[in-house]
Amino acid sequence: MNTAVGNIESVQRSKEEAPRQAGKQRLMLGVKMAVSAALIYYLVSKADVAAIWTAVTSANMSLVILSFLLHGIGYFSSSYRWHLLLKDQGFEVPVSYLMRSYAIAMFFNNLLPSTIGGDGYRAFDTTKQGVPKTQSLAIVLVERFLGLFALMMFALLAFSMAAGIVTRTENLWIWVVCIFSAMTFGVWLIFFRGSSGSLPGFITRLPGGSILTKLISKIQDAFAPFRGRTKVLTMTMLISLLFQLNVIFHYYLISEALGLDVGFNYYLVFIPLSIFIQTLPVSINGIGVREGIYVSFLTEMLGKATVAQSLAFSWIAYGMILLLGILGGVMYAFRKDS
DSSP: OHHHHHHHHHHHHHHHHHHHHHHHHHHHHHHHHHHHHHHHHHHHHTSOHHHHHHHHHTSOHHHHHHHHHHHHHHHHHHHHHHHHHHHHTTOOOOHHHHHHHHHHHHHHHHHSTTTSOHHHHHHHHHHTTTOOHHHHHHHHHHHHHHHHHHHHHHHHHHHHHOHHHHHHSTTHHHHHHHHHHHHHHHHIIIIIOOTTOOOOHHHHTSTTHHHHHHHHHHHHHHTGGGTTOHHHHHHHHHHHHHHHHHHHHHHHHHHHHTTOOOOHHHHHHHHHHHHHHHTSTTSSTTTTHHHHHHIIIIIIISOOSOHHHHHHHHHHHHHHHHHHHHHHHHHHHHOTTO
16 A cells, blocks of 8 residues: 555656756756857857858868768768677677668757757667667767767877977866876776776765765666676777777868868867867757857967858858758658657
8 A cells, every 4th residue: 555655656746847857958958049149149249250151162162072071981980889889798780770870860969959869869779679778878878988088099199299289278288188087087987997896095085985986886887798898999999099080180171171271280189179078068069169169279279260260160060060960860751660
């Protein structure tokens, strides 16, 4: 009897919480839209709209098209990396299926803000291939994490090889080292730390150390199937490095198309950091934040572009993403099992 009453009360609480959660989601969406709109308005007000259009239309279209075609390499390498992680966990999912899923995820990521993330769709899509929900999501998160980790490796390498980047961007190296260190710790947690191992004593003694310990234990439980899988880690990291080099070269070609005199080594640092910052959930799909980063780097830090050129750089790159999102939406509309 008590159990039945408890279940009824639980259902009732869930019904009462649903409108509140929906309200919070609408509020957060409104805040993100306001942030994006305010940033875009501020940046565009610093440039002549006609000058932005002139920069876009005067770009070398051959290089722009070549840059766009590099997305095909990115789709294949990301899908193959995803395929290897799934295979390591005992699930054989064709690369062609994953490439289609990846393309549709672009639609969810860029044309349906705050409804369902592309990674969420990819995780759901692999459940149709017999992958359990928890494992499916964990594999997608690991795949995404390794990609970001490879980006930060390039940033760290570029800093070590180009002293000019450090002098031009004061304190930026601190952020690169801190992010890289945190992500290295994440790789250790997922792939190397034994289930019975204990955290270093200084961590547990920190303020909130017990909470941190519990959080790390939960992360370990979620990603336990990857522990000790160093072979798949090596293979996926190699693919990740090649993929991220492709991403950086994609942006470099857009820069060259606009006639910007910026060395490739600068993009090795700049692109990893910009992509990382754009993942922060403070605006709609990074709109406004992305433009602010490009203006800050190309115009204010390096002095290699006008505000109009920096915005043209941003909008050409984002235009390609939107086009890919539209293509993904068309694929989703005609997909029989969607």
